[in-house]
Amino acid sequence: MNRYSYNNNRAVQINDPEDSGDNSNNGAQPSDDNDNKEDLKPFMGVKQRRLASFRREYKGDYLDVPSQPYVKILDKQGDRQILFADKVLKFTGTGKMKRRILVITDYAVYIIDPETYILKRRITLAAVEKLYLSTLCDNFFVIGIPTEYDILMASTRKTEIVTVLVDATKNESNFELDVIFKNRFEYNPTADLVKEVIFEEVEGGVKTRVVVKPEDD
Numbered sequence: 001m002n003r004y005s006y007n008n009n010r011a012v013q014i015n016d017p018e019d020s021g022d023n024s025n026n027g028a029q030p031s032d033d034n035d036n037k038e039d040l041k042p043f044m045g046v047k048q049r050r051l052a053s054f055r056r057e058y059k060g061d062y063l064d065v066p067s068q069p070y071v072k073i074l075d076k077q078g079d080r081q082i083l084f085a086d087k088v089l090k091f092t093g094t095g096k097m098k099r100r101i102l103v104i105t106d107y108a109v110y111i112i113d114p115e116t117y118i119l120k121r122r123i124t125l126a127a128v129e130k131l132y133l134s135t136l137c138d139n140f141f142v143i144g145i146p147t148e149y150d151i152l153m154a155s156t157r158k159t160e161i162v163t164v165l166v167d168a169t170k171n172e173s174n175f176e177l178d179v180i181f182k183n184r185f186e187y188n189p190t191a192d193l194v195k196e197v198i199f200e201e202v203e204g205g206v207k208t209r210v211v212v213k214p215e216d217d
Helices: 034-039 071-077 158-173
Strands: 010-013 055-058 082-091 097-105 108-112 119-124 130-133 140-144 151-154 178-181 184-190 193-202 205-212
Touching: 071 108, 082 158, 097 158, 130 158, 140 158, 140 184, 140 193
Parallel strands: 130 178
Antiparallel strands: 010 055, 082 097, 082 151, 097 108, 108 119, 130 140, 140 151, 184 193, 193 205
16 A cells, blocks of 8 residues: 655646747746645746746656655655655766656655665755756756755756755745755855856757866965
């Protein structure tokens, strides 16, 4: 018997400014549903969205976690609700890309190896303090964990991930997660390393660079 609960099939409508012909807003507009307005608060008036996000169903668990071998990891921790699960790209401190499974529950964020099903990292929601994104149409985001070290990831479901993290953090600790939109921001891939993510709008898309931030003289 499946003991996990879900919050699935949440529909959101996001108006792309390029589609509407009005570039003055450059932000997401919610549908008439009140729950969707709450979901999109972090993006309103700031984030440009691609046409693929114009109408999307929030499914939550895209991997059917209860049927997977790594569900034992969640069982061991005692988590009760799976809010999101999908495969993502994670960037290491040395700049390598690693395929990972990202699972967000009502208590924590899990990073799991998709080949070995080994838990690579568990972050409690209480430890997450900030989320960093650009204002452009890209897939990158950073989860800021100041007491440990940050995570740079990429996902085509970035909007859903950010929304889930904001809601889950607020529900768990009554803390309003800080969502920061910048086209140039710093993050700590390790405890003693600072990198800078730089986004640039170019013809045909967005150019993203991750560079080591030089030490101050």
